[in-house]
Amino acid sequence: MADPQLLSSVRALVGREYGRVYAWDAVxxxxxxxxxxxxxxxxxxxxxxxxxxxxxxxxIVAPPAMLQVWTMEGLHANNYPPGSTQQNPYEVLKLIEEYGYASVVAVNSELSFTRPVQLGERLYYTTRLDAVGDEKTTALGTGFFVTLVMSHFVEKPEGDEPVGELLFRVFKFRPANPQPVAKPEAAPANAKRPLPGVSDDTRFFWEGCAEGRLLIQRCSACATLRHPPAPVCMHCHSFEWDSVQASGRGSLYSFVVMHYPEVPPFDHPNPIGLIELDEGVRLVAGLIGGQREQLQIGQRLQVEFHRFDEQQTLPLFRPVTE
Structure with a gap:
């Protein structure tokens, strides 16, 4: 059974309204x-x-699914515009964690819309702790479903107008079989690159990389190339496919340079590109052989296959001069 003090404290928070969080920019x-x-x-x-x-x-109106986008804080956490509330609408989660319910699963969100928002309108939202369910025991453990509702409004001189809601629900639980904390090794092993998920649809691609070949999936019925690999053709809906070997040449369609978080064993800054192959499909891959300042959209690239940790071969792309 849950601690009576926890239940009393949690129930006291249900229904609490938290102040406004403003959008940085108008629609x-x-x-x-x-x-x-x-x-x-x-x-x-x-x-x-x-x-x-x-x-x-x-x-012109904004797509309804963008509702949450307008009021996001941006790159830095909790970086909200002046005038936004300093209250923490997630205080109930912190409270539950203090009693040992620190794990999270079953996070989901639901958007509902009153109307689309239009150019020039400025949004804000308020948060309400809608519900904390009774203690529930699952195969994973015992905990509580917590539901928050973010109500979005458009500011208007004659009175602010509701335009939609975001429902956020999470299950905070205490694991049924907590794993003991592993003792740190005296000399921790060097971190290895995470292995890609391999399925029946993607196995051919990774086997091709191991052989130094860049393979692209092709529909056997209509000859449409597709990447990432998929079980069915998006054009003719055929399930039959084979693969063709790409030239490995392409252009830099877009790129990002990751500075944070610094995850071993990757080097940082870590440039990652969206490459448009000469065959007409695009793929995401690491960029090598150049400085960040030298990367340019449209730059010509050539694939190189690099072996990592004796466990995987990855296609990386290097700038080339035509």
Missing amino acids: NAPMIRQWCEIMGVDNPLYSDPDFAQNSPYQA
Whole structure:
């Protein structure tokens, strides 16, 4: 049974409302365009002023699924705009952790929308601790389902208007079979690169890398190339496929340079590129052989296969001069 003091403290928090968290920017076309590009959304209602003018909204609107995006803090945790609340809406989770329910599973979120938001509108949200369920025992352990609701509003002179809600639910539990803490070794082994997940759909790709070949999946019915590998063709829905060997040449379509977190055994800064192969598909791979300042979109690249830790071979791409 749960500690009576914990139950009393938790129940006292249910229903508590936490103050406003403001958006850094008003709803704007550049963010909508970038989000749509990343998510593969091409609805003209979000990008074409002429099309949107003839819609029921009579103007460009943001995709409803972007609701949470507008009020995110950005790269740095808890970096919210001036005027945002200093209260911690997750204090109930900290309280539960103090009683030994430190593990997390079954995190889910649900978005609901009243209406799409339009260009120039500025959003904020407030948080309500909606519910803390009774103590529940599962195969993983014993704990509590905690539900928070973030209500989103648009600021208006005549009165702020609700536009949607985000429901966040998490199961905080005490493991049924906690593992003993391993004693640190006197000389810890060098960290190895994590192995990729290999399935029946991707095995051919990794076996090709081990042989120094960059293999791309091809639909046997319509000859469409696809990457990442998948069990079915997105164009003709055929389940039949084979593979072709790519030239290994391509262009840098996009890239990021990871500075943090510093995860061994990777070198940092760690440049990672989205490479558009000459065959027309794109893949994500590490970039080698150049400084960050020398990377340029459209730069020509050539694949190289590198063996790591005697356990895996990865395709990396190096800038080349035509």
